[in-house]
Amino acid sequence: MMLWMSRLPSPPSCFEEVxxxxxxxxxxxxxxxxEVGGEKFLxxxxxxxxxVALEGFxxxxxxxxxxxWETRYREYFMGFPWGSRLFIHPPWEKGNxxxxxxxxxxxxxxxxxxHSTTRLCLSFLEExxxxxxxxxxxxxxxxxxxxxxxxxxxxVPRAVAIDIDQEALENARxxxxxxxxxxxxxxxxxxxxxxxxxxxxxLANLHFYAFLKVSKDLARLTSPGGHLIISGFLAKDGxxxxxxxxxxxxxxxxxxxxxGWGGSLFVRG
Ligand SMILES: C[S@@+](CC[C@H](N)C(=O)[O-])C[C@H]1O[C@@H](n2cnc3c(N)ncnc32)[C@H](O)[C@@H]1O
Numbered sequence: 001m002m003l004w005m006s007r008l009p010s011p012p013s014c015f016e017e018v019x020x021x022x023x024x025x026x027x028x029x030x031x032x033x034x035e036v037g038g039e040k041f042l043x044x045x046x047x048x049x050x051x052v053a054l055e056g057f058x059x060x061x062x063x064x065x066x067x068x069w070e071t072r073y074r075e076y077f078m079g080f081p082w083g084s085r086l087f088i089h090p091p092w093e094k095g096n097x098x099x100x101x102x103x104x105x106x107x108x109x110x111x112x113x114x115h116s117t118t119r120l121c122l123s124f125l126e127e128x129x130x131x132x133x134x135x136x137x138x139x140x141x142x143x144x145x146x147x148x149x150x151x152x153x154x155x156v157p158r159a160v161a162i163d164i165d166q167e168a169l170e171n172a173r174x175x176x177x178x179x180x181x182x183x184x185x186x187x188x189x190x191x192x193x194x195x196x197x198x199x200x201x202x203l204a205n206l207h208f209y210a211f212l213k214v215s216k217d218l219a220r221l222t223s224p225g226g227h228l229i230i231s232g233f234l235a236k237d238g239x240x241x242x243x244x245x246x247x248x249x250x251x252x253x254x255x256x257x258x259x260g261w262g263g264s265l266f267v268r269g
Contacts, residue, residue, distance in 0.1 A: 002065075004048060004063065006060035006063070009039065009040075009041055009057075009058070010039075010057070011056035014056060014057075016033065024210070026052070028108075029052060030045045030046075032045075044060055082122050083122060085126060086126065088104060089103060090105060091103055091178060100150075103175070104178075108170075109168035109171030110168065111144035111146040113146055115261075116259040117205050118205060118231075120257075120258050122147070124263060125147060128227050129156055129201075134201040136157065136160070136201075138162070138192075139159060140203065140206065141163055141232075142162060142187070143163065143168050143171070143205075145175040145185070146175070148161040151203070158185070160199070161187050163188075164191050173187060191214070193217050199226060200222075202221055206230070207233070208233040208241070210232070216248050218230075219249045222250075223268065224269070225268060226268050228245070228250055229263070231261060231262065234260060234261060235260055235261060236262075250269070251266060251267050251269055252264050253266065
C-alpha cells in the first residue's frame with residue numbers, strides 16, 4: 001500500500017482536541033502528534049495527497065513514504081498484557097499462551113491498544129463482561145475493530161461494530177479474520193443514527209464532539225439496565241460528559257483517567 005505523509009508545525013495556541021475532532025470526521029486521513037526538539041508537529045497520513053484545511057496550520061505538502069515504511073513502524077508496536085486476561089499483539093509477534101490474545105494489524109483504523117482511551121475501554125469491558133455476561137455488544141467507532149474483537153474473545157457471543165470511515169472498516173475486517181471471529185462480528189458502515197435494536201452493552205471510544213452528536217442514539221440503542229462504556233474525551237471533560245449522558249438517561253457508575261484521558265461506565269435507567 002502507498003502512504004503519504006505531511007508534517008505540519010503546530011501553532012502555539014493550538015487546541016489539540018478541536019483539531020483531532022476535525023480530523024476524526026474526515027475520511028481517508030489519520031494522524032499523530034510528534035515532538036521534535038521541543039517543537040510540536042501534527043503528522044498527517046493518507047493513502048493519497050488530499051486537501052486538509054485546519055485553522056492555524058499551513059496547507060499540507062505531501063511526501064510519499066519511502067519503501068519499507070510498513071516494516072519500520074513495526075519497531076514501535078509490541079505485544080503487551082492488559083487487564084487481568086488480555087494480551088494485545090501485532091501479527092509479527094507471538095501471543096501469550098496464558099492470556100486471551102487479540103491480534104491487531106495496524107492500518108488506517110485507530111486502535112492498536114496503545115492509546116489510553118482504548119485501554120480505558122478494555123479495562124471496563126473486561127469487568128462488565130465478567131459480571132454481566134452480555135449476549136451481544138455494540139461497538140460504535142470500531143476503528144481497527146479492537147474492542148469488538150476483545151469482547152467476543154472475552155466470551156460475548158456476538159458483536160455489531162460500526163464506523164463512518166471506510167478505511168477503518170477495511171482494517172477491522174482484516175483484524176476480524178486474523179482473530180478468526182469474522183462469523184461473530186457484523187461490521188456496519190455508517191453512524192449509530194442508522195442502527196436499530198437494543199444492546200445490553202454498548203462501547204464507544206469517540207471524541208468529545210462526536211458524543212454530543214450521538215448521545216441520544218447511544219441511549220436509544222442501550223437496553224434499559226444495560227451498560228455503556230465510553231472514552232475518547234479528556235479527563236478534565238469527564239464531568240461534562242457525565243452531565244451529557246445523564247441528560248439522555250444514563251447514570252455514571254465509575255469514572256477513570258489514564259494519561260490525561262477519561263473513561264466512564266454508565267448504566268441506562
Ligand atoms: C478513537 S477511534 C476508536 C477506535 C477503537 N474503537 C478503539 O477504541 O481504539 C474513533 C473511531 O470512531 C469513528 N467515528 C467517529 N465518529 C463516528 C460516528 N458518529 N459514528 C461511527 N463512527 C464514528 C472514527 O472513524 C474512528 O474510527
